[in-house]
Amino acid sequence: MTARTEPSTVDGWLALIERRHGQKIELGLERVRSVRDALGANSNALVLTVGGTNGKGSTCAMLESILLAAGYRVGCYTSPHLLRYHERVRIDGREIGDAALTDAFAAVERARGDTPLTYFEHGTLAAWFAFCQQPLDAVILEVGLGGRLDAVNVFDADCAIVTSIALDHMEYLGDTRERIGFEKAGIFRSGRPAVCGDPQPPVSLLAHAEAIGARLWVSGRDFGFGGDRQQWGYWRYAAPPAQGALIRRAGLAYPALRGANQLLNAAAAITALEQLRERLPVSMQAIRQGLMQVEVPGRFQVLPGRPAVVLDVAHNPQAAGVLAENLGNMGFYPDTWAVFGMLADKDVDGVVALMRERVDHWLLASLPGPRGLQAEALAGRLRAAGVDNDLRCFDSPAAAFAAAQKSAAEGDRIVAFGSFLTVADVLAAVHAQRH
Structure with a gap:
């Protein structure tokens, strides 16, 4: 392809990459590594790689917010985006x-x-190239899928974080936590710090870290947290596993991101930064400020106004369980209206089982693309699970959301969840209404 025929706009590039390479997932590092080497883009920035089943985006955002509060120059690459591709590269x-x-x-x-x-591989290398054009102090990279064979893993992490391990993407990663844990542990590096935010890590993750000589910190064993309604505190041992002096950081404000699970993510982020403190020293004031200012759209995001609107990209049982718990902690609402759409290759039944007691009305939305589950098929899955309360079908999440807004009383709440596509369509509708 010559320079004369290269697209001149972002939309043009995205259309070309998607059309030519497609969205197909092709795990493996050989192709990406060869193009990385040919690209010849280098950076002196410290690299923090974040993998895991859930909590990756929140953890990346916390790391970014804290480092920015500390005065560092930071690049952050995440996926997928909600409204436009630019969100992926900050x-x-x-x-x-x-x-x-x-x-x-x-x-x-x-x-x-x-x-x-692939589309993801091209975008990952493009993000790295963009970061290398700036004198950055730190680069934060979110794993797309798995870890060991994900495109992000061609860049060696100075510190790697695995936030959680649950059953998702089983057709690619395996059908047990042990197999999935091994894949996610692939982002760890020999002799370098690695952090596991899951308090019950698979044996495969622990064994891999030991086999390669990574310095593994495990939540609940080597670091953790505790708190009350007003504030929380972080603790860690001087060295893993649970060795040396006990170090405490007290008086921390709760993260601006809602949900009890965010303390797991915050503690993992702080642990990673503590391991890099000789090259990236961060004050407690920067940690406090960063956690208070962090924002991530679509992660238990509560929009202002009434009825209450909650957006959550929860698309697997682990995330749905956290969402159900967070909804239970919100207080009393007479009715909860669910705008619900999922991809066909996800564990629909597992998500429904965990959310069914929190929902009074199901507004089911068809999602686009070959993986998108149609609303009528989704309704069939709910009926088969014994959900017989209000079920309605719509062509899109935006249409379902419009119906929820029309039907819900001022004191009710609307919860949009099940997929990034679901939340993105609702968020776009909200923006259109406001502008």
Whole structure:
């Protein structure tokens, strides 16, 4: 492809990459590594890689917010996006601009030659190229799927975090926590700190960390947290496993992200930063400020106004269980209206089982694409599970949300969940209403 025929806009590049490479998942590092080497983009920034089943995006956002509060220059790459691709690549807390993003896509295109790349692989390398054009102190990379064979793993982490391990993407990662744990542990590096935010890690993760000589910190064993209604405290031992002096950090404000599970993510983020303190010292004031200011759309996001609107990208049983618990802690609402759409390859029955007691009315939405589950099929799954209360079907999450707004009383709440696609469509509808 010559320079004369390269797209001139972000939308043009995205359409080309999606059309030519597709959204197909192709696990493996050989192709990505070869293009990375040809790209020749290097950075002196410390690299923090974040994997896990749930909590990755929140943990990345916390790391980014704390480091920015400490005065560092930070690049952060996450996926997927909700409203526009630029959300995936942030530099110093701001979404990447059109010119920098198109330059990065073009650089990867020229470096790849005849090597095929998937949509995610091309985007990951483009994000890295963009970060290398800036004098950054830290780069935060969120794993797309798994870890060991994910495109992000071609970059060596100075510290790696695995937030949680649960059953998801089983067709690619295996059908047990042990197999999935091994895949996620693949982001750990020999002789470098690794953090596991899951208090009950699979033996496979522990064994892999030991086999390669990673310095593994495990939640509840080597670090943890406790608190009351007003504030919380962090603790860790001087060295893992549970060795040396006990170090405490008290008087921390709760993260701006809602939900009790966010303390698991916050403690893992602090542990990672503590391991890098010789090169990236961070004050307790920066930790407090960063946690108070962190924002992540779609993670138990409660919109202002009435009825209450909750957006959550929960799309597997573990995340649905956390969402159900968080909804239970919100207080009393006469009725809860669920805008619910899922992909067909997800554990629909597991999610429904955990959410059914929290929902009074189900507004079921068809999702687009070959993986999208149609609303009528979703209704059949709910009926088969014994859910016989109010079920309605809609062509899209936006249409379901409009119906929820029309039907819900002022004191009720609306919960949109089940997929990034569900939340994205509702969020777009909310933005359209406000503008």
